[in-house]
Amino acid sequence: MRLPGPVPLLVAGLLAALAGGCSKPAPPSLPETSTPALALPTKIRFKTDWYPQAEHGGFYQAMAKGYYKDANLDVDILQGGPGVTVPQLMLSGQCDVAMGRSDDIIVWSQQNLPFMIVAVYMEHDPQALMLHEEDSAKTFADLDHRTIMLNVGVHWMDYLEQKYHITLQAIPMNYGIAQFLSDKTFIQQCFVTNEPYYVLKSGGHPRTLMLAEAGYNPYRVIFTTKGFVRDHPEAVRKFIAASLKGWDEFMNGDPSPAKAIIARRNEHMTDDFMNFSIKAMREQHITAGRPEIGERFGLMTRPRMQEQVDILTKLKVMPAPVPLDNFVRFDLLPPDLQASAQ
Amino acid sequence: MTLAKPRRRVPRLLVQLLPALTGVGMIIGWEAICLSLSADQRFLLPSPAEVGRAFVEKGPALWSAAMATGGGALIGFGLAVTLSFLIALFLSLSPLVRASFYPYLMILQMTPIIVIAPILILWVGPGLKSVVIITFLICFFPMVVNTTQGLISTDRNLVDFFRMCKASRWQEITLLRVPSALPYFFTGLRIGATLAPIGAIVGDYIAGNSAGGQGGLGFLTIIYSSQFQMGALFATAAVGCLLGFIFVAGVIALSWLALHKWHDSFSRSDA
Amino acid sequence: MTSESLVPIVELAGVDKRYGDGPLILDQVSFTAKRGDFVSLIGPSGCGKSTVLKLVSGLNPISGGRIVVDGVEPSKAVEKLAFVFQEPTLLPWHNVVHNVELPLRLHGTDAAQRTELAKRALALVGLADRMDYYPRQLSGGQKMRVSIARALSVSPRILLLDEPFGALDEMTRDHLNEELLAIRQQLGWTAFFVTHSVAEAVFLSNRIIVMSANPGRIYSEIPVSLAYPRTEETRQSPEYQKLVAEVSKILRSVERLKA
Numbered sequence: 001m002r003l004p005g006p007v008p009l010l011v012a013g014l015l016a017a018l019a020g021g022c023s024k025p026a027p028p029s030l031p032e033t034s035t036p037a038l039a040l041p042t043k044i045r046f047k048t049d050w051y052p053q054a055e056h057g058g059f060y061q062a063m064a065k066g067y068y069k070d071a072n073l074d075v076d077i078l079q080g081g082p083g084v085t086v087p088q089l090m091l092s093g094q095c096d097v098a099m100g101r102s103d104d105i106i107v108w109s110q111q112n113l114p115f116m117i118v119a120v121y122m123e124h125d126p127q128a129l130m131l132h133e134e135d136s137a138k139t140f141a142d143l144d145h146r147t148i149m150l151n152v153g154v155h156w157m158d159y160l161e162q163k164y165h166i167t168l169q170a171i172p173m174n175y176g177i178a179q180f181l182s183d184k185t186f187i188q189q190c191f192v193t194n195e196p197y198y199v200l201k202s203g204g205h206p207r208t209l210m211l212a213e214a215g216y217n218p219y220r221v222i223f224t225t226k227g228f229v230r231d232h233p234e235a236v237r238k239f240i241a242a243s244l245k246g247w248d249e250f251m252n253g254d255p256s257p258a259k260a261i262i263a264r265r266n267e268h269m270t271d272d273f274m275n276f277s278i279k280a281m282r283e284q285h286i287t288a289g290r291p292e293i294g295e296r297f298g299l300m301t302r303p304r305m306q307e308q309v310d311i312l313t314k315l316k317v318m319p320a321p322v323p324l325d326n327f328v329r330f331d332l333l334p335p336d337l338q339a340s341a342q
Numbered sequence: 343m344t345l346a347k348p349r350r351r352v353p354r355l356l357v358q359l360l361p362a363l364t365g366v367g368m369i370i371g372w373e374a375i376c377l378s379l380s381a382d383q384r385f386l387l388p389s390p391a392e393v394g395r396a397f398v399e400k401g402p403a404l405w406s407a408a409m410a411t412g413g414g415a416l417i418g419f420g421l422a423v424t425l426s427f428l429i430a431l432f433l434s435l436s437p438l439v440r441a442s443f444y445p446y447l448m449i450l451q452m453t454p455i456i457v458i459a460p461i462l463i464l465w466v467g468p469g470l471k472s473v474v475i476i477t478f479l480i481c482f483f484p485m486v487v488n489t490t491q492g493l494i495s496t497d498r499n500l501v502d503f504f505r506m507c508k509a510s511r512w513q514e515i516t517l518l519r520v521p522s523a524l525p526y527f528f529t530g531l532r533i534g535a536t537l538a539p540i541g542a543i544v545g546d547y548i549a550g551n552s553a554g555g556q557g558g559l560g561f562l563t564i565i566y567s568s569q570f571q572m573g574a575l576f577a578t579a580a581v582g583c584l585l586g587f588i589f590v591a592g593v594i595a596l597s598w599l600a601l602h603k604w605h606d607s608f609s610r611s612d613a
Numbered sequence: 614m615t616s617e618s619l620v621p622i623v624e625l626a627g628v629d630k631r632y633g634d635g636p637l638i639l640d641q642v643s644f645t646a647k648r649g650d651f652v653s654l655i656g657p658s659g660c661g662k663s664t665v666l667k668l669v670s671g672l673n674p675i676s677g678g679r680i681v682v683d684g685v686e687p688s689k690a691v692e693k694l695a696f697v698f699q700e701p702t703l704l705p706w707h708n709v710v711h712n713v714e715l716p717l718r719l720h721g722t723d724a725a726q727r728t729e730l731a732k733r734a735l736a737l738v739g740l741a742d743r744m745d746y747y748p749r750q751l752s753g754g755q756k757m758r759v760s761i762a763r764a765l766s767v768s769p770r771i772l773l774l775d776e777p778f779g780a781l782d783e784m785t786r787d788h789l790n791e792e793l794l795a796i797r798q799q800l801g802w803t804a805f806f807v808t809h810s811v812a813e814a815v816f817l818s819n820r821i822i823v824m825s826a827n828p829g830r831i832y833s834e835i836p837v838s839l840a841y842p843r844t845e846e847t848r849q850s851p852e853y854q855k856l857v858a859e860v861s862k863i864l865r866s867v868e869r870l871k872a
Contacts, residue, residue, distance in 0.1 A: 085567070085568075087570065091385065107569060107570075108569075108570050111385070111570055111571070112384065112385070113385050113570060149468075151564075151568065152550065152557065152561055152564040152565050152568070153564055153565035153566070153567075153568040153569050154568075170550065170557070171468040171469070171549070171550040172468075172547065172548060172549070172550040172561070172564060174460055174463070174548075176460070178464055179463070179464060182464070317569075497702070499698055499699075499700050499702040500702055500704065502672060502698075503696070503698065503702050504719070505672055506670050506671070506672050506691075506694075506696050507691070507715075507716045507719045507720070508688075508691045508719070509719045513719055517715075517718075517719075518704070521704070521706045522704075522706075524706070603706075603747055604705045604706045604707075604747045604748070604749060605705070605706075606749065
């Protein structure tokens with residue numbers, strides 16, 4: 001039963017404006033026509049989760065080398081930052097595609113939010129706990145009754161508590177390292193590719209415990225809304241292909257075009273820092289995973305997605321498991337990756 | 343002799359029920375809006391049923407968060423009341439004192455809490471201490487201003503009378519200025535009471551760990567918003583609102599106790 | 614008249630008053646009041662009559678000359694003086710009996726004794742049954758009576774009253790004038806009374822001092838020899854009315870001086 005138009009539009013528009021700031025959402029791109037040669041480039045606003053950094057490198061590489069343009073895509077890479085809520089922005093129409101983590105999207109999709117994962121750009125999330133070298137805790141099990149600064153509401157905290165039978169205290173994240181530097185017992189959430197660099201540069205001695213090693217192992221994904229995929233499947237497919245190509249080059253070839261853009265857009269980003277991050281991504285097998293267990297860059301498999309659904313269900317984060325087809329599509333991947341998806 | 347017809351008055355009971363009736367009407371309207379949203383838009387506005395369900399499911403979490411935030415707010419508010427009173431007494435001593443210190447109080451008030459908070463956390467550490475200080479900073483200034491105003495606005499004639507009786511400075515303050523300032527004091531308190539729960543929620547949003555145990559309402563806000571649990575978010579807001587009401591009601595009760603016998607603010611129209 | 618009533622109780626000799634570097638408010642004011650006198654001060658606005666009262670009470674210091682109150686200077690005579698203001702100036706947060714007790718409390722009298730003294734003072738003004746009322750429940754006249762009871766509670770030797778009945782209606786005023794004299798009959802204090810009403814001054818006092826303004830000086834002193842006790846009937850007497858006319862005439866000429 002629908003009420004006449006104005007009321008729901010007013011309410012939704014009002015809430016969308018509130019959620020996404022006061023800028024008008026861009027008019028939706030035209031659906032794809034049947035004659036590619038005459039089609040206008042499809043506009044894609046791609047939202048990242050932080051200021052430009054090496055962890056976004058592949059996308060900037062694709063942009064720098066013109067891979068998006070070659071695919072007839074007009075891509076804007078929009079930077080994120082602290083407090084920027086990517087999913088809300090996507091739902092209110094401020095961006096079309098974004099980067100995220102598979103565990104979040106699984107949970108949101110269980111709440112009937114219309115997100116869809118379309119590709120993987122990092123085999124393992126670089127999330128870890130950062131401690132001081134001299135901290136008495138050596139493994140996750142040693143963290144009982146410790147306080148961790150983290151993004152409150154992350155599921156891996158419950159996961160660690162359940163798995164190791166420990167109790168943890170949380171304090172809200174403030175994205176700085178001042179407290180870490182002044183308190184030798186401080187523990188905070190970090191990216192292995194990021195915060196430790198600052199600590200080292202300030203003379204500290206950090207040590208990291210990767211969450212993936214504890215068995216909490218989400219993908220870093222490219223995702224969008226079901227509506228956008230429905231309207232622009234080819235554009236999404238080409239975006240994925242171009243992005244994965246950019247990443248391949250960024251990690252295995254010459255990343256300087258990407259670095260140039262990043263440095264230009266983020267004045268705090270130094271070449272030294274970017275090299276540190278790239279090195280960490282390689283050493284910790286973040287982007288390409290471990291070949292010895294069958295992982296490779298861009299690989300997205302049903303079993304691994306299902307594993308994450310099961311973990312979240314067991315954590316009682318979701319009352320019931322959500323079917324994979326609700327939140328992930330494998331058919332937009334490049335052909336060689338599709339074959340391995342099963 | 344015929345009696346005049348009594349005027350038709352709206353029955354008392356009906357008048358008291360009016361807000362409840364309006365409330366029911368609003369909930370029905372709300373549900374109607376939700377039903378009119380398409381499946382894609384449904385996430386924007388949780389229905390009354392969803393919010394109700396969230397209250398039930400998250401009841402224990404909401405309760406302990408409310409206790410944590412309420413506790414932090416109470417301590418911060420109590421501190422603010424005590425210190426604001428003492429500082430107001432100090433400021434009321436002379437215009438020179440006021441001229442010397444007022445500007446700095448104003449600077450403290452003007453500095454945005456959002457900027458003070460991270461500095462505070464670095465000095466004091468996250469947790470209850472920071473929450474209490476943030477709450478304190480938010481409600482302190484209006485209380486100082488109002489109480490000081492009350493202490494210096496004492497009726498000139500009464501002051502002369504006390505001087506004529508050769509009352510000591512202490513007697514003048516305790517027997518004249520302070521009681522005379524009570525209405526102003528309670529005005530400041532009422533303003534502070536609306537601010538204190540907000541301060542505590544902002545406090546544990548930023549500094550977390552509200553009472554050393556589970557987080558407070560601000561903490562829950564982060565969790566529910568990051569997890570997109572809209573129903574729970576609305577429920578959290580409602581609890582915060584209720585907390586505000588309780589604080590203000592408490593202050594009104596206190597001010598009734600202190601003032602109802604003698605102050606015009608509590609006079610009945612037919613007294 | 615006993616010899617006691619001839620004893621001077623308040624003496625002003627050559628009193629000057631100015632506030633800071635301001636103009637002279639009072640210029641060489643001199644007079645002596647004897648025990649039992651009822652002295653009224655009248656004069657045009659700004660002649661300093663209220664100031665005289667404040668100087669006698671010790672609230673403000675004099676700038677020149679001398680004041681002696683019952684043998685000592687005003688600031689040391691606190692226990693012997695009581696002041697009744699233009700406004701009742703009651704503490705709204707105390708009930709009637711606590712208001713009346715207040716001066717005793719400030720002096721340090723213990724609770725039982727001061728309640729007793731307060732009750733007696735209230736009985737004198739006829740408000741014993743309103744002990745537990747709060748000021749906002751009283752009429753203007755009742756509040757003024759409480760203010761008088763408060764002044765009486767310390768058993769003063771000298772009562773200073775600054776236009777206490779000015780804000781009341783004529784009937785209440787006349788009534789309170791009579792009550793005041795009746796209480797004085799019982800207790801025998803000396804009174805200084807500032808008023809704008811010639812009729813009131815004549816009714817109450819045995820001496821009227823007329824002051825002129827800019828600066829304040831004593832213009833004239835008029836004895837009032839009507840017999841006490843004075844009642845409603847006194848107001849009807851030709852003597853009284855003659856005096857009122859005379860004093861009014863003098864007052865008018867003082868006011869013309871100002872122009």
